[in-house]
Amino acid sequence: MSTLVTGIAELVTNDPALGSGPLGLMEEAALVVDDGVVAWVGPAASAPGADARVDVGGRAVIPGFVDSHAHLVFAGDRAAEFEARMSGARYDGGGIASTVAATRAASDDALRGRLRGLIAEMRAQGTTTVEVKSGYGLTVDDEARALRLAAEITPETTFLGAHVVPAEYSGRVDDYVDLVTGPMLAACAPHARWIDVFCEPASAHAFDGDAARAVLAAGRDAGLGLRVHANQLSAGPGVRLAVELGAASADHCTHLTDADVDALAGGSTVATLLPGVEFSTRSPYPDARRLLDAGATVALATDCNPGSCFTSSMAFCLALAVREMRLTPAEALWAATAGGAAALRRPDVGRLAPGARADLAVVDAPSFVHLAYRPGVPLVRTLELPGRP
C-alpha cells in the first residue's frame, strides 16, 4: 500500500542532494511511502499518485527523532533524589542502587508496562527509533531479562551490565568485571546488539579505564558493537578508549581534553551529547561548538532514565542544545536525527530520502526552527501512516 504525504510546507530530508543545506530542505514538498519505505520525494506540484493521501496542512515534516541513548527498563521512582539534588545534594551516580533494588523486585509485566509506556510517550513526541540499555538488573538473570524485554520493542538493545558495581560486589570490582565479561555476557549477548560501560574513574560506583577496556573487548569478541558512557563527571579515559576501540559512540563527553576532541574529530566514533542530564543535575554543558568546529560528528539523545535525566522529549533536548550549547537550530535537528542514526550505525533512519524507512514526524508549525524557538511546547508528533503498524 502506497501513501502520498502532501501539504508539507518544509521537508527536512537530511540529504543535501535533495534540497538546500546540510538538512536537504525542500519547500512545498511531497513524499510517497510504499510498504513502509520512502519511495519518492519531490515538489508537491509533480507528486505521483498513490493508494492513499495524507495532507499535513502546511506543516513541517522531519525525519523521526533517533534517540540513541535511553535507559527504559526499570522500576521505582527517584523524584525524592531529584528534589534533594535541587536542594543542593551532589550527583555521583550512587542513586542507581535504589533503581536496581526496585527493578530486581519487579515482575516482567511491571517492567514491560513501564517500558511500553515510555516508548509510547516518546513516539507521541516524534521519536521513531530508540536505543534501550539494560543496567538496572546487574545479575545474570536480571540483565538478560531486561534485554529480552527491550528486544520486544527495539532492535537497538544494549547490554550495560557494567553500569555500576552492585552493592554485593562492593570492594570487589575485579570479581564483578569477571561476572560481566563471563556468564552475564553469555546470557545477554543473544538479546543485545551493543555493549556499553560506565567508564568513570571519578565515581566510586563506576569503572576505570582498565575495567572498561576488559568489558568492551569481551563484548566485541561476543559480536557486539561498542558504546561508552564517557567523560561525564570528569576528563577520564573513556572517550579515547571509545575511539581507540572503534566504538560507534562516546556518550556524554561533558569534560573533554584537547586530546579527546582531536580523537573524536579524527575517528569514526560519534560524540553523543545528552544535555538533559546537565540540565537535570545542574552541571556544566559539554562544549558542543568545540566538537563541531573540530569536525566531530555530534548526536543528541535524551539519556531518559529515572535518576540523572527523566525526560523522554527529544525536542526539549534539541532546544537545550540550541540555547545552552550554541548549536544552530539546523545543527541541533541534524544531531537529533541523522546524528543519532550515525551513533547507531543505521543508514536507514534519520533521513527522508528514497530507500529510507518512512519514519516521519510532523511539526505543528511551518518550519522545524519552531522546535527550538518554542521550547516546551508540544509541537512535534510521529506521523502515523495508514496501513503501517
Ligand SMILES: [Zn+2]
Ligand atoms: Zn546513560
